[in-house]
Amino acid sequence: MTPVEKPCGLEAKGVVFKYQVDESEAVMALAGVDLEISQGEFVVILGPNGSGKSTLAKHLNALLLPDEGDVWVFGMNTKAPELTWEIRRSAGMVFQNPDNQLVATVVEEDVAFGPENLGIEPDKIRELVSEALRAVGMEAYKRHSPHHLSGGQKQRVAIAGILAMKPRCIILDEPTAMLDPSGREEVMKTIKQLNQEMGITVIHITHFMDEALYADRVIVMDQGKIAMMGTPKQVFSQWEDISELGLEVPPIGQLSRRLWAAGIDIDPGILTVDELVDELCRLK
Amino acid sequence: MISRGIVVGQYYPVNSLVHSLDPRAKIVISMIFMVVLFVGNNFYSFAVAGTFAVLAVTLSKIPWKVLIRGLRPIVFIMLFTTALHLFLTPGPAIFQIGPLKASWPGLIQGLFIGIRLIILIVFTSLLTLTTSPIELTDGLEDILKPFSRIGVPAHEIAMMMTIALRFIPTLLEEADRIMKAQMSRGADFESGNMIQRAKSLVPLLVPLFVSAFRRADELAMAMEARCYRGGEGRTRMRQLRLSGGDYLALGLTIIMSALVIYTRIRFGPVIPRGTL
Ligand SMILES: Nc1ncnc2c1ncn2[C@@H]1O[C@H](COP(=O)(O)OP(=O)(O)O)[C@@H](O)[C@H]1O
Numbered sequence: 001m002t003p004v005e006k007p008c009g010l011e012a013k014g015v016v017f018k019y020q021v022d023e024s025e026a027v028m029a030l031a032g033v034d035l036e037i038s039q040g041e042f043v044v045i046l047g048p049n050g051s052g053k054s055t056l057a058k059h060l061n062a063l064l065l066p067d068e069g070d071v072w073v074f075g076m077n078t079k080a081p082e083l084t085w086e087i088r089r090s091a092g093m094v095f096q097n098p099d100n101q102l103v104a105t106v107v108e109e110d111v112a113f114g115p116e117n118l119g120i121e122p123d124k125i126r127e128l129v130s131e132a133l134r135a136v137g138m139e140a141y142k143r144h145s146p147h148h149l150s151g152g153q154k155q156r157v158a159i160a161g162i163l164a165m166k167p168r169c170i171i172l173d174e175p176t177a178m179l180d181p182s183g184r185e186e187v188m189k190t191i192k193q194l195n196q197e198m199g200i201t202v203i204h205i206t207h208f209m210d211e212a213l214y215a216d217r218v219i220v221m222d223q224g225k226i227a228m229m230g231t232p233k234q235v236f237s238q239w240e241d242i243s244e245l246g247l248e249v250p251p252i253g254q255l256s257r258r259l260w261a262a263g264i265d266i267d268p269g270i271l272t273v274d275e276l277v278d279e280l281c282r283l284k
Numbered sequence: 285m286i287s288r289g290i291v292v293g294q295y296y297p298v299n300s301l302v303h304s305l306d307p308r309a310k311i312v313i314s315m316i317f318m319v320v321l322f323v324g325n326n327f328y329s330f331a332v333a334g335t336f337a338v339l340a341v342t343l344s345k346i347p348w349k350v351l352i353r354g355l356r357p358i359v360f361i362m363l364f365t366t367a368l369h370l371f372l373t374p375g376p377a378i379f380q381i382g383p384l385k386a387s388w389p390g391l392i393q394g395l396f397i398g399i400r401l402i403i404l405i406v407f408t409s410l411l412t413l414t415t416s417p418i419e420l421t422d423g424l425e426d427i428l429k430p431f432s433r434i435g436v437p438a439h440e441i442a443m444m445m446t447i448a449l450r451f452i453p454t455l456l457e458e459a460d461r462i463m464k465a466q467m468s469r470g471a472d473f474e475s476g477n478m479i480q481r482a483k484s485l486v487p488l489l490v491p492l493f494v495s496a497f498r499r500a501d502e503l504a505m506a507m508e509a510r511c512y513r514g515g516e517g518r519t520r521m522r523q524l525r526l527s528g529g530d531y532l533a534l535g536l537t538i539i540m541s542a543l544v545i546y547t548r549i550r551f552g553p554v555i556p557r558g559t560l
């Protein structure tokens with residue numbers, strides 16, 4: 001018998017999950033995942049398509065329950081039915097397609113959706129909604145229809161909808177995949193703010209390598225397992241393993257590595273423009 | 285190109301007395317008005333109901349132009365029913381074209397039906413023109429709530445309407461995009477007879493439905509992730525409250541209804557029974 005409560009951030013232990021396609025056939029989506037994420041951490045999850053990233057994300061929000069193993073969200077076991085709503089409140093989830101997660105015809109109504117489901121008092125909801133919209137910089141659009149917003153704005157509204165439930169953790173499943181570069185930047189800036197200013201734990205799934213540079217920790221998934229884990233520098237220094245998974249080291253990382261290979265005396269693990277500029281200036 | 289027709293009857297946001305009424309009051313008034321319009325059976329009744337409608341339109345600050353544009357789609361039906369009455373009602377002839385004989389009672393009956401339709405449409409479109417979709421669904425949910433004890437799914441109906449309203453523009457945009465993509469590959473949606481045109485819609489509808497189901501799936505997941513579990517225990521941010529203006533409007537509606545009932549009793553049907 002596994003304990004219902006366990007003190008910590010988010011934890012997955014030996015999680016196995018299969019999608020039952022039909023009677024005889026099942027797809028193994030998670031093949032034994034062990035993971036610990038502490039409160040306030042910024043974690044980026046990378047991995048090729050079909051490696052189980054979305055499936056893992058849905059386990060951290062009790063949308064899916066493990067076939068084997070356990071998931072604890074802030075000490076609450078996701079298998080305990082009476083804790084489901086508190087788990088979903090404290091670990092909110094933002095999805096890829098901004099159009100398919102906004103429910104209401106007006107921005108502020110949509111942000112209110114979560115708190116309304118929790119049965120919070122109307123006056124308190126209003127407060128939560130304006131606070132959340134301010135946090136993502138969308139308060140000027142509160143009476144707009146989501147249909148007329150840009151992709152980046154829609155995702156910020158979706159984030160506000162989660163923030164209004166006062167979560168301790170936000171899980172974002174490829175929130176930038178359908179956005180243009182400026183929308184991506186908008187959303188990434190918002191996510192970083194949540195983490196740094198509000199202390200919210202962020203689990204960000206992406207296929208843009210440069211977004212991984214913000215992370216405290218990068219997790220690379222492959223075939224339902226965690227293939228690599230560490231700081232961005234540690235992960236991206238494993239050059240061969242990364243490209244074997246069909247992923248690419250971010251451009252600046254490639255550049256530093258090439259400069260280093262060409263005999264220039266710099267750190268080949270540099271990943272950001274600023275660091276590279278500093279390093280090159282030091283050379284002169 | 286598809287979305288153009290939808291504009292008719294859509295929320296017209298200006299500040300007016302009618303706009304600021306409680307949506308529940310407006311829904312109830314509209315329902316009473318519809319019944320009253322069918323209780324009225326002569327031109328005096330219409331004078332009363334018509335005056336009430338004109339007053340409402342004036343107070344709503346909706347330009348007549350907008351309301352008349354809303355009538356356009358039903359002009360054909362109106363002319364058709366009026367003509368049917370004109371030619372099919374027996375009575376003294378006005379003129380005759382071949383076997384078709386236009387009668388005096390027919391003319392009166394035709395006019396009567398036409399006017400009733402015009403008043404009906406003008407007044408009911410005022411409801412959607414002055415009430416935003418959210419207010420409308422909130423109001424409807426509230427009105428239906430007492431009936432949920434006898435099995436009317438009040439919350440579910442309102443939620444379905446909200447989601448439909450939210451996704452109509454998205455789906456129309458997508459239909460437009462698919463249509464343009466198909467047209468650029470030589471598809472033809474505009475020529476041929478009705479059957480050919482209906483057939484040409486299949487390659488539009490199939491991808492549209494597939495995508496709509498995918499959207500529904502993802503939306504359901506997102507709603508669940510945001511702790512949605514039906515109407516039970518759910519609160520609303522927007523609270524509806526009836527004010528003095530709402531009671532006044534309801535009072536006026538009742539007076540108008542009483543007057544219409546009076547005209548029905550006092551003056552009787554437009555074409556007295558037995559004269560046909
Ligand atoms: N609803 C589903 N039914 C059946 N198989 C699924 C379903 N969702 C995902 N899978 C399969 O599970 C595996 C992991 O998918 P997913 O977690 O979506 O990966 P990722 O998000 O990394 O692309 C894939 O092989 C995928 O085909």
Ligand SMILES: [Mg+2]
Pocket residue numbers: 053054055173174
């Ligand atoms: Mg995925």
